[in-house]
């Protein structure tokens with residue numbers, strides 16, 4: 001299956017280990033990716049605070065480029081996915097609006113007909129590979145590892161724009177894949193909540209309270225690691241974790257993993273090639289816990 | 300179908316007065332709502348179960364509660380859609396407000412915040428001869444937000460309120476938008492100035508919980524985003540939030556993509572040098588850990604950048 005790959009700014013910026021791990025795993029999953037190098041940022045919901053329509057015009061341009069090449073888009077960031085899904089929802093449910101946006105694109109020789117599909121990597125694993133396809137990939141079942149899912153707001157809400165009505169499994173996609181990788185999935189109420197990233201610049205204190213509350217909650221439920229399909233969640237939950245810990249005077253130390261890293265490890269790849277050393281909260285303890293299985297393959 | 304209801308109980312008059320869960324089993328019909336079930340429990344199994352309701356038709360807004368962890372109107376929620384694999388439905392009082400008894404919460408704080416945004420029309424200038432006129436387009440635009448029934452579901456599940464009770468919250472902000480966007484109102488600027496303060500429109504964390512749970516399609520967060528746009532347009536004093544949005548937009552204009560170091564530097568800038576400096580240790584550690592892409596910390600513009608710039612310019616011309 002071939003996709004127009006939209007890596008998003010953060011996987012090519014602050015979370016290079018995400019891009020790295022996706023590059024490692026995708027060829028072995030039977031996916032073919034053509035990176036969209038000329039597409040703009042989605043606006044991340046921030047440009048949209050200033051000018052919603054401008055955001056829709058930029059995203060419609062990206063959708064039109066994919067439409068021209070006849071490929072569905074693959075994202076690897078909850079935020080990119082959500083922002084694009086919402087833009088596509090507005091464009092495809094309101095023909096006069098689409099026409100107005102097309103009038104602007106038209107001057108660039110582009111039109112968007114409204115046919116582009118946009119799917120997160122997690123949904124592609126779920127819907128294209130499925131349980132069997134994923135289980136087949138597992139060379140190193142990640143037994144004895146207790147992992148809690150953390151979706152990111154944009155991969156959960158608004159459910160209407162994300163297509164949950166037609167694809168109800170999407171709401172549980174991350175947990176399903178984690179369980180197929182052989183992990184013990186830790187359910188906790190924070191899994192669909194906000195990590196606080198959008199508040200980081202505006203109200204750091206409240207943002208860090210969210211980081212502390214969800215990481216501590218996951219630990220209380222017995223998690224060894226938290227797994228996320230969103231690099232922005234990762235920036236806050238991993239990057240800001242030590243600050244959150246000192247603000248709340250708590251000991252957190254919970255490693256945050258990108259889903260493709262976990263997938264790669266289960267597929268038998270080396271921790272280093274998956275960028276697991278590029279985290280602020282060390283992943284070494286977990287790798288030690290996985291113990292001989294990991295060490296042996298890497299030796 | 301035989302269904303188990305797991306209900307959070309709380310009675311302040313018993314001691315010790317700690318909340319606890321109690322289970323009830325009853326046979327439900329396909330068409331039954333959660334409110335039907337609760338009333339049935341109260342009428343036949345346990346008359347001490349306390350809840351609030353009136354219209355039973357999603358109009359009065361009194362039956363807000365959390366069902367399976369998310370706020371909803373009990374009268375609008377079908378039991379069948381809520382039964383888990385184990386045949387259980389969990390019912391709790393709304394979050395982010397004090398519980399009076401069982402499923403009944405104290406809405407006083409909710410109303411205080413709605414009052415805080417001055418939810419009444421404040422026309423400016425001399426009174427017109429006849430009626431105040433408004434285009435039907437502008438009124439149609441407002442029908443969505445006027446559909447709010449003040450049930451509190453959005454407030455219950457708001458992530459920002461959960462960590463900071465001073466935040467004015469989604470219902471009050473949606474109400475504020477209803478007046479800011481009303482062409483007959485003359486207080487728009489002072490309203491936006493008030494909303495620009497800490498605890499106002501910039502304290503929303505964009506979690507979209509309010510959009511998801513609102514039973515009336517009000518879309519509170521969308522209204523908050525429109526308030527932010529209007530605040531930026533009206534040039535009310537800049538905040539970290541508004542500078543962040545402006546700089547973000549400009550970076551896309553310059554480079555087509557985000558540039559994290561530039562975003563932080565320009566958002567905090569010299570005005571907020573201490574915030575910027577406080578980030579340095581983290582940035583240093585990130586650097587040591589190799590969290591910097593191969594191309595270096597600052598990003599080049601994406602290829603064909605002039606095409607994206609032209610779209611910005613076209614949008615500008617159309618204003």
Ligand code: SF4
Pocket residue numbers: 007008009010011040041042043044045077079080083557
């Ligand atoms: S949404 Fe985020 S990750 Fe996605 S393109 Fe924009 S800034 Fe980059």
Ligand code: SF4
Pocket residue numbers: 078079151152153154155193194195196197198230232233234504505506
């Ligand atoms: S959880 Fe945080 S970073 Fe992740 S999508 Fe939500 S707001 Fe964004």
Ligand code: SF4
Pocket residue numbers: 453456457458459460468469502503504505506507508509510519520523
């Ligand atoms: S989007 Fe904003 S207002 Fe709405 S629930 Fe989340 S934090 Fe609260």
Ligand code: SF4
Pocket residue numbers: 446447448449450451452453454469470473512513514515516517518519
């Ligand atoms: S905005 Fe929606 S959820 Fe919030 S109080 Fe109004 S009707 Fe209820």
Ligand code: FES
Pocket residue numbers: 352353354355356357358359360361362363372373374375
């Ligand atoms: S009883 Fe009136 S809204 Fe539910």
